[in-house]
Amino acid sequence: MGVPVCEGSMEAQGITFREELESMAAGWDDAFNRFGVWQTLKRLGDEVEARRLQEEIAPPRGKVLEAFKWVSPERVKVVILGQDPYPRPGDACGLSFSVFPGRRLPGSLRNIFCELGVEYGRAPRENGDLSGWARQGVLLLNSVLTVNVGAAGSHVGLGWERVTEAALLAVNERASHCVFMLWGRVAQRAAACIDASRHCILQAAHPSPLSASRGFLGCGHFKIANDYLQRYGQEGINWFAGDV
Numbered sequence: 022m023g024v025p026v027c028e029g030s031m032e033a034q035g036i037t038f039r040e041e042l043e044s045m046a047a048g049w050d051d052a053f054n055r056f057g058v059w060q061t062l063k064r065l066g067d068e069v070e071a072r073r074l075q076e077e078i079a080p081p082r083g084k085v086l087e088a089f090k091w092v093s094p095e096r097v098k099v100v101i102l103g104q105d106p107y108p109r110p111g112d113a114c115g116l117s118f119s120v121f122p123g124r125r126l127p128g129s130l131r132n133i134f135c136e137l138g139v140e141y142g143r144a145p146r147e148n149g150d151l152s153g154w155a156r157q158g159v160l161l162l163n164s165v166l167t168v169n170v171g172a173a174g175s176h177v178g179l180g181w182e183r184v185t186e187a188a189l190l191a192v193n194e195r196a197s198h199c200v201f202m203l204w205g206r207v208a209q210r211a212a213a214c215i216d217a218s219r220h221c222i223l224q225a226a227h228p229s230p231l232s233a234s235r236g237f238l239g240c241g242h243f244k245i246a247n248d249y250l251q252r253y254g255q256e257g258i259n260w261f262a263g264d265v
Contacts, residue, residue, distance in 0.1 A: 031161055035059070036083035038066030043084055048093035052191035060062050065180050077170040079106050079113035087115025088162045089188070091155035095195040098158035102189075102208040104227075105165035108173045116161035118228075121152035128230040132237060136228070137260050140244045146264045154265025157256075162188060164207060174248060181207050191213040196220070198253040200246040203236060204228055221249045 042050070042063070053059045069085065069096065103117030107127055112120045118130050126134070126149045138145035155161055164185050169175040189211050194198055199220045203209045205227030210261060212222055225243060226236035247257030 027116055035148060038082075038085065039222065041083055041086045042066070046091065046093040048090045048095060049191070049196070052094050052195070053184070054111035056187035056190055058187045059179055063185050065166075065184065077110075077207075079108065079110075079168050079170050080115040081089045084113075085166050088117070088155070089158055090160050091152070092160060094191040095186075096158055097160045097192045097196045097199055098250055099154075099200045099202065099258060100160045100162060100189065100192060100204055101154075102185075102211055103161070103163040104205070105174060105176060106165055106168045106205050108168050108171050110170050112190075113168070114150070115166075116151055116155055119161055120149040122148065124149055127226045129233075132228040132230065132233040136238055136240065137243050139239075141171055141260070143261065146261060150240040150263060150265045154258060154260070157258050157262065159258060160188075160192065164211075175261070185229075186192070186214060187213070193220065196254065198249070200249055202242055202246070205232065209215045221246070 036044075050059065053062055067084070067123065071079060071102045075244050080085050082255055100115055101114060106113035107120065109127065112124055112127060114121045117134060120127065120130065126147075131145075132148050134145040134147075151159075151161055165176050165177070165179070165181040166184070167176045167181065172226070189201075192257070194214050201211070201220060201222050202226045203211055203222065208227075209224050212224070223240070225240040226232045228237045243258075243260050
């Protein structure tokens with residue numbers, strides 16, 4: 022498999038969902054079978070493809086399963102769990118909180134970069150493409166993998182939640198000393214899927230401009246995550262990788 026790129030090329034948009042299933046990193050198909058959601062995943066793909074005939078859906082074709090293309094379950098170091106893709110046209114690229122290169126930073130991502138800059142005493146990142154994190158073993162996963170453009174939360178309840186829960190269970194079972202960043206009430210429900218004796222769970226307010234000041238800003242999660250990884254013999258994440 023070639024290295025995926027978080028950009029909306031025509032080639033990526035032309036990939037069918039069934040073809041995208043085949044581009045996932047090794048281990049995800051087995052994990053989804055083990056946790057009983059493989060058929061659900063295929064059904065959801067067919068449902069979304071049918072809806073695309075009538076509705077504009079984000080992320081584009083070929084990017085719905087982007088989070089699963091970069092790292093296998095046992096090699097995940099950090100999980101950053103989002104809610105659903107950005108509804109603003111042209112933003113959602115299939116990785117939670119990330120946007121396509123060159124896009125204006127959404128408020129949540131701007132706050133993430135603000136926190137990151139404060140923790141490391143550096144100017145905030147400017148490049149909103151987080152594929153450099155994914156390449157290092159960060160699973161940038163949304164609880165819901167699709168959305169109608171312009172309508173946040175429109176695919177909540179469609180069935181994606183079962184798939185993402187299975188993904189979290191797989192990481193919990195197969196990864197070693199992983200950090201789970203759960204920001205906001207929706208993400209924090211996932212704590213029930215995680216064995217806190219084997220992994221590190223970090224919880225804070227959502228980085229949205231509506232809530233970031235209530236506990237996200239100042240949380241220190243990025244440094245805490247790297248300290249934890251290094252304590253257990255893993256290389257920390259270069260959070261500034263890919264910035265320009």
